Amino acid sequence: MTTTTVIDSQTLQRDADGHLENMAEWNDQVAQALALEEGIPALTERHWLVINYMRKEFKEKGDAPSIRKMTKESGVDTKELYALFPKGPAKKAAKIAGLPKPKGCI
């Protein structure tokens, strides 16, 4: 089931879990709006470090990284990842980065 959301007069297709259907529609404003939905009022430099890492990883591997991989490679430790993206860093950061739901999330 897909839904649509309008952000900055741009109509976005979303999947059942709220992830963007089309990665190309993603930009900084979209990220900010998606973050707000997840209860993150403003994206800081540390958030962006993680988001950029997520997008780079997805481009190279075709899947969003797991929390373990994020801890190892993003430059942000687990504790801070949970502070930045409360409850589910892997899932939330992927969503805000405009990526599909990580395949490992079963």
Place this chain on the structure above:
Amino acid sequence: MKKLVILGAGTAGTMMLNKLHNVLDKSEWQITIVDQHETHYYQPGFLFIPFDIYTRKDVIKPKRDFFPPGVSVVSAEIDRIEPGQNRVLLKNNVVLTYDYLIVATGAKINPEQTEGMKDGLWHKNIFDFYTIEGACALRRFFKHWEGGKLVVNITEMPIKCPVAPLEFVFLADSYFTEQGIRDKVDIHFVTPLPGAFTKPKASAILGDFLAKKNIRLTTEFSIARVDNEKKAIVSWDEIEIPFDVLVTIPTNMGDEAIGRSGMGDELNFIPTDKHTLRAQNYDNVFVIGDATDLPSSKAGSVAHFQADILMENFLSAVEGRNMTASFDGHANCFIESGFGKGILIDFNYDTEPLPGKFPLPGVGPFSLLEETKMNHYGKVMFRWMYWNFLLKGLELPVESNMTMAGKRM
């Protein structure tokens, strides 16, 4: 002579060995299986040990009972695989070369991955039930326990048999009721998932069962450490849940040998094609069961369904044909729900568990996503099927790929 090496003689490796031994020409193929352990454990039975339903002897048999004659059995620890060289190095300095390799090295718990887990309270107030030692230690503990806070916590996904932790709390409810101390036991199920289970529809139904059985549920709790002094688990966002006894499902990882071989992901699971079951990076390596990184459940039933697919694709590959058999992620799980009843679920990559009848549409005898006595008997009977049919690679009356017949949308 062509050489096939199978690494691991657990559920998946033993099944593959028996299936391929039956079909490969013995004048052309030499089959070798490697495993460091002598004893085969019926892992689904571990769940019943803490509640005194099974004992140790109900879940063990010698591995050699399941090896067909004419197969070379090597009892040694694997040091590493060198897939570029087509060889396996063993810890006893033996080197095995292969034309084809099947990796079935499984998954195991790694409590060391969580800070404080293996400090003072391990196997005193903190137990696992994914090892024979943990399950037996917990039985001894429960025998004399007078009640208090029982916390069951999943550390992180993926884990072997994702329904087992739920079965554990259902059985605990039943066990402590029979002991007459249910009112003194606070059962608390704590999971990193957003619900009781991984799949939404089943999650809602199983969540209702928890509520009905007066079992507390905390979701989206990701454990960071165990505070041994306070006897509490603490999440990454500093929420504390106190316990008198903690039953942990620790981080599950693939074998260390996979890590040493550089063939695994960050949890030592091997990137595997989810349909053909061939290793993503090596054409002559296949992977089966818990050792894969597939987004299917890590369970014996899944390995069983994979075995049929893998056999077809293996035969295609060695004969130079295209691999046409495709694994669909099929899983079939009997869930013990306590008081002599059980629930059955049947699902795959794309279709989540649905209600209905199984395996005969409209007839059953098993009911999907419903609590019945017959489902419990199915689970009890399964141990016999496991030892006598499944491990020997014999056919069961269930299709490898999931069928929609008998299911209600």
